[in-house]
Amino acid sequence: SRQYGREILRPLKPGQKPKWGVLLDMVGDKDLKVNLPADTPPDLMRLTLESAEALGHRAHFGVSRTSIIDDHVPLNVEGVPTVDLIDFDYDYWHTPADTADKLSPDSLQIVGQTALHLVERHLVR
Structure with a gap:
């Protein structure tokens, strides 16, 4: 994302950049607890x-x-307001035990539905 921001977004003129971004990161945990970072743009957090x-x-x-x-x-x-949907409390992160069997379809559905609702109801205007 640093390279993308630097090489792709930075040279763009006003109006050419994406209006917003939604990042999904480590959201498949069976014990889902998404914590929005404190520096999330206030409107996107709300x-x-x-x-x-x-x-x-x-x-x-x-x-x-x-x-x-x-x-x-x-x-x-780079001026693209982005929310990070992240469940940072994941015991298997960056270990050999971080395998597909640890994923929860329910957690993925909850995050996916929420992200889709955010985009469809609030961000696409």
Whole structure:
């Protein structure tokens, strides 16, 4: 995302950049708890939480007290407001045990529905 921001987004003229971004990161955990980073653009944070609430998924979404260095940061820096849907509490992260059997279809559905609702109801205008 740093290279994308630097080489693709930075040279673009106003109006050519994407209007927003939604990043899904490590959201397949069976014990789903998405924590939006504290540096999420305020409007995107509010709209994401509204989408989760509207779908009955709010219990799976919270707000982190801190920022997270992740792929959304370079996009935000380059003027593309981006929300990072991330479940950072995942015991198998970067281990040999991080395998497909750890994925939860329910968690993927919750995050997918919420992201789709966010895009369709709030971001595409």
